[in-house]
Amino acid sequence: MDIKRYSENAVTVYIGDEISEMVNKTLVNLKNELESRGIEGVTEIVISYTSLIIYFDIFKVRGEELEALFKEIDLEALEGQPFEYKLIEIPVCYGGAFGPDLERFKEDGLSPEEVIEMHSGTEYLVYMLGFMPGFPYLGGLDEKLFKARLDNPRTSIPAGSVGIGGKQTGMYPFTSPGGWNLLGRTPVPLFDEGREPSILYEAGDRIIFKPIDEDEYKAIEQQVADGEYEVNITRREAE
Known part of the structure; x- marks a missing residue:
């Protein structure tokens, strides 16, 4: 999991660099996990081929908090999780x-x-x-x-x-x-x-x-x- 910040109100997480069904499934499970936590201030979560972007309200949550949250998530557990x-x-x-x-x-x-x-x-x-x-x-x-x-x-x-x-x-x-x-x-x-x-x-x-x-x-x-x-x-x- 590679975490990047390209703007003050968005955090991007990269899951490898290969387009595949497994990567897509992991990204979907990651999105579902984040949504289930009901994080205040998150306005939108967008999936692309190999990445996921979280857009957030900078007055309600800090980017550093979201980055720390990503590091807590067990990515391997999400890979095999059905949805x-x-x-x-x-x-x-x-x-x-x-x-x-x-x-x-x-x-x-x-x-x-x-x-x-x-x-x-x-x-x-x-x-x-x-x-x-x-x-x-x-x-x-x-x-x-x-x-x-x-x-x-x-x-x-x-x-x-x-x-x-x-x-x-x-x-x-x-x-x-x-x-x-x-x-x-x-x-x-x-x-x-x-x-x-x-x-x-x-x-x-x-x-x-x-x-x-x-x-x-x-x-x-x-x-x-x-x-x-x-x-x-x-x-x-x-x-």
């Missing part, structure tokens, strides 16, 4: 106007049907959220689907777009520029201020994509607008 995570099913309409880059995988010897089958047949680990609120960086992509980012990024990608960038897959919660290869789009809002929670997933959770056709997309879109759609979420325990 509950959510498996979130995200419906995706692949190809066509929703996934203009699906056809690009033909240059890799893959048909659109093969890409859809491989991409939707996996439970992806949420390593972290970044780039924008609700954008998940997902691990577990089949190496046959690895695809370099576009040489010329698009200036506008629709919210809900699902894509591949290098060795990762992810989703765009908002309309924004981007250079990922777009496979499809989900009608489910990935960030919704009127929903509790506003983001359905966090680091340590899993996401699985469910293929739907355009008629199903429109039906779900209407259900979302009417406040009648419920995302399929199941709770599981990480071993």
Whole structure:
């Protein structure tokens, strides 16, 4: 555990330098341990690939206190500790106007049907959220689907777009520029201020994509607008 201070209101803890499921699990357990202690003054805890950042109110707790707290925690005990995570099913309409880059995988010897089958047949680990609120960086992509980012990024990608960038897959919660290869789009809002929670997933959770056709997309879109759609979420325990 390597502890660093980069600002007066944040402490960063590094757990090695390798991106792995074990590191992610340790970071999630560390976050859960800290939250269970109800430390006054802590405003937010954020997980990245190999680190955890605690943001705090400098008028309620000192950085030195948090650093001392980290040194008290048995990291090895946390590594083997199970925790509950959510498996979130995200419906995706692949190809066509929703996934203009699906056809690009033909240059890799893959048909659109093969890409859809491989991409939707996996439970992806949420390593972290970044780039924008609700954008998940997902691990577990089949190496046959690895695809370099576009040489010329698009200036506008629709919210809900699902894509591949290098060795990762992810989703765009908002309309924004981007250079990922777009496979499809989900009608489910990935960030919704009127929903509790506003983001359905966090680091340590899993996401699985469910293929739907355009008629199903429109039906779900209407259900979302009417406040009648419920995302399929199941709770599981990480071993």
